[in-house]
Amino acid sequence: xxxxxxxxxxxxxxxxxxxxxxxxxxxxxxxxxxxxxxxxxxxxxxxxxxxxxxxxxxxxxxxxxxxxxxxxxxxxxxxxxxxxxxxxxxxxxxxxxxxxxxxxxxxxxxxxxxxxxxxxxxxxxxxxxxxxxxxxxxxxxxxxxxxxxxxxxxxxxxxxxxxxxxxxxxxxxxxxxxxxxxxxxxxxxxxxxxxxxxxxxxxxxxxxxxxxxxxxxxxxxxxxxxx
Amino acid sequence: xxxxxxxxxxxxxxxxxxxxxxxxxxxxxxxxxxxxxxxxxxxxxxxxxxxxxxxxxxxxxxxxxxxxxxxxxxxxxxxxxxxxxxxxxxxxxxxxxxxxxxxxxxxxxxxxxxxxxxxxxxxxxxxxxxxxxxxxxxxxxxxxxxxxxxxxxxxxxxxxxxxxxxxxxxxxxxxxxxxxxxxxxxxxxxxxxxxxxxxxxxxxxxxxxxxxxxxxxxxxxxxxxxxxx
Numbered sequence: 001x002x003x004x005x006x007x008x009x010x011x012x013x014x015x016x017x018x019x020x021x022x023x024x025x026x027x028x029x030x031x032x033x034x035x036x037x038x039x040x041x042x043x044x045x046x047x048x049x050x051x052x053x054x055x056x057x058x059x060x061x062x063x064x065x066x067x068x069x070x071x072x073x074x075x076x077x078x079x080x081x082x083x084x085x086x087x088x089x090x091x092x093x094x095x096x097x098x099x100x101x102x103x104x105x106x107x108x109x110x111x112x113x114x115x116x117x118x119x120x121x122x123x124x125x126x127x128x129x130x131x132x133x134x135x136x137x138x139x140x141x142x143x144x145x146x147x148x149x150x151x152x153x154x155x156x157x158x159x160x161x162x163x164x165x166x167x168x169x170x171x172x173x174x175x176x177x178x179x180x181x182x183x184x185x186x187x188x189x190x191x192x193x194x195x196x197x198x199x200x201x202x203x204x205x206x207x208x209x210x211x212x213x214x215x216x217x218x219x220x221x222x223x224x225x226x227x
Numbered sequence: 228x229x230x231x232x233x234x235x236x237x238x239x240x241x242x243x244x245x246x247x248x249x250x251x252x253x254x255x256x257x258x259x260x261x262x263x264x265x266x267x268x269x270x271x272x273x274x275x276x277x278x279x280x281x282x283x284x285x286x287x288x289x290x291x292x293x294x295x296x297x298x299x300x301x302x303x304x305x306x307x308x309x310x311x312x313x314x315x316x317x318x319x320x321x322x323x324x325x326x327x328x329x330x331x332x333x334x335x336x337x338x339x340x341x342x343x344x345x346x347x348x349x350x351x352x353x354x355x356x357x358x359x360x361x362x363x364x365x366x367x368x369x370x371x372x373x374x375x376x377x378x379x380x381x382x383x384x385x386x387x388x389x390x391x392x393x394x395x396x397x398x399x400x401x402x403x404x405x406x407x408x409x410x411x412x413x414x415x416x417x418x419x420x421x422x423x424x425x426x427x428x429x430x431x432x433x434x435x436x437x438x439x440x441x442x443x444x445x446x447x448x449x450x451x452x453x454x455x456x
Binding site for chain 1: 279288291293294295297298299301302305306318319321322325326329330362366
């Protein structure tokens with residue numbers, strides 16, 4: 001087992017990207033120092049450790065900074081080889097990377113759009129979200145987790161579906177996570193949220209409701225003044 | 228070709244995403260069968276192997292499809308362990324390379340926006356491209372501490388592949404759009420790196436025919452069609 005030498009994580013309490021990394025560290029039993037950043041008022045430390053993007057999360061291992069949540073997950077899996085997040089077989093690994101990418105780049109983007117838009121754009125985003133969810137439903141195919149019996153790479157990246165999407169739904173009174181349409185996903189959400197390591201590490205719901213309501217309002221105003 | 232290691236690449240001559248995979252296979256010396264797809268009339272094979280996105284490239288290895296160019300590159304490096312490596316061995320170095328691979332991928336997305344019909348959006352996209360190239364120039368300095376990259380002796384690695392597939396044909400975009408993208412004075416390292424890569428036989432033979440690409444980009448510009456659908 002790798003010797004644990006000073007692991008730090010720069011994060012922001014509500015960021016799903018940060019949460020993926022927290023979950024991964026927890027699943028592997030890696031101790032770390034957490035540093036909360038205000039992303040609307042970035043510290044010199046954050047800007048020094050991630051000069052290109054200035055974003056969280058940044059993992060710092062032995063003084064070496066690693067930004068980008070998915071890059072961090074791959075790094076963690078390579079350095080701490082116990083409790084693997086990715087499967088061993090290259091084809092299975094490719095499949096995991098494919099679905100992680102899909103969840104992060106498609107579903108997450110459509111869901112955000114559904115939150116921060118009105119009218120036709122909003123309806124289109126809901127439809128796109130549901131179509132994406134349908135594809136993930138098929139991939140899940142009765143498994144407990146995307147990773148099989150255990151939580152894996154895809155579960156961590158797609159985890160935002162379980163706790164963040166319901167918050168979005170509540171804010172704009174929309175329905176994306178239809179349990180009759182997505183029984184496997186609904187089951188997965190339950191399994192995921194009840195996992196002992198995951199449920200200890202979730203942002204408080206009331207805080208999320210306030211935060212994302214506010215973000216939605218800000219973005220709606222910005223978009224209407226840009227038109 | 229033995230059935231135990233049969234590789235098929237579904238692609239399109241103009242796609243930079245396909246280019247990435249083609250260069251990776253050639254660098255690794257992996258024999259493959261290339262199948263040209265007409266993207267305006269997608270084959271049953273493509274729809275079967277990539278039902279989610281219906282896009283090229285798709286790598287089919289022993290009958291099993293792998294989709295998404297960056298996923299394919301990692302798959303290739305993990306499956307064919309003998310010969311040149313696309314990614315470094317050290318986890319931290321790998322993380323740094325993956326960061327820049329993702330960044331160059333985003334640069335390509337910005338370049339695609341140069342073809343949008345809206346003039347204001349085009350100008351905004353050009354600023355974005357220049358800014359990303361500036362950041363890339365700074366970021367790559369660490370990779371080439373000697374200054375100018377000499378790529379003749381070495382095999383292509385993933386960053387070389389990403390650069391060529393993304394910025395390699397910058398002159399075609401400059402000609403079609405009437406803008407300057409890569410400036411040898413503002414981006415000296417990037418410029419000389421791309422030039423050196425373009426001289427390599429494996430790159431030369433993989434590059435799409437210049438005039439053919441110009442014609443395609445011209446029609447894209449005029450129709451306002453989405454780039455690389």
